[in-house]
Amino acid sequence: MNDSPPRLLLVAACALVDSGGRVLIARRPDGKAQAGGWEFPGGKVEAGESPEQAVVRELREELGVEPCEQCLQPFAFASTTLEGGRWLLMPLFVCRRWDGFVDPKENQQIAWVRPERLSDYALLPADRPLAAELRDRLAGEKVS
Numbered sequence: 001m002n003d004s005p006p007r008l009l010l011v012a013a014c015a016l017v018d019s020g021g022r023v024l025i026a027r028r029p030d031g032k033a034q035a036g037g038w039e040f041p042g043g044k045v046e047a048g049e050s051p052e053q054a055v056v057r058e059l060r061e062e063l064g065v066e067p068c069e070q071c072l073q074p075f076a077f078a079s080t081t082l083e084g085g086r087w088l089l090m091p092l093f094v095c096r097r098w099d100g101f102v103d104p105k106e107n108q109q110i111a112w113v114r115p116e117r118l119s120d121y122a123l124l125p126a127d128r129p130l131a132a133e134l135r136d137r138l139a140g141e142k143v144s
């Protein structure tokens with residue numbers, strides 16, 4: 001029996017929401033853990049970073065967009081086990097305003113998805129409750 005406590009992995013992620021109320025998800029590229037699963041853009045929070053700073057950096061690196069930290073709205077979080085004895089703690093922010101155009105930098109497939117259709121995608125397990133929360137809280141919004 002392994003009694004060692006799970007190692008905490010702090011990851012920060014962001015749901016970009018466009019003016020039509022659609023949410024951006026990305027497919028994890030080959031070579032990464034859980035490749036092929038759909039996720040919210042983001043990544044590990046590095047030493048000395050806040051979750052907000054990590055999201056800004058990851059959105060810049062992965063998608064070439066520049067949100068301002070003040071535009072990141074804390075939305076929900078995931079707290080769950082991952083393979084390898086790690087515990088994932090992942091705040092999810094919502095962002096509706098950013099500079100630049102989404103341009104996947106890591107050859108990752110992306111999709112803009114109505115919140116009620118997120119469950120049609122093979123989301124990572126930790127993201128499924130977050131997608132349900134987005135559906136419940138964003139789906140009623142007016143679509144332009």
Ligand SMILES: Nc1nc2c([nH]c(=O)n2[C@@H]2O[C@H](COP(=O)(O)OP(=O)(O)OP(=O)(O)O)[C@@H](O)[C@H]2O)c(=O)[nH]1
Nearest residue numbers: 011013032033034039040041042043044088124126127
């Ligand atoms: N970015 C992101 N990671 C998620 C989500 N859901 C989820 O379980 N994860 C997990 O959180 C961890 C994040 O790692 P990552 O590989 O994206 O982080 P990173 O970009 O800093 O990775 P790197 O070390 O390869 O540069 C992975 O184990 C990933 O499977 C999500 O919605 N977004």
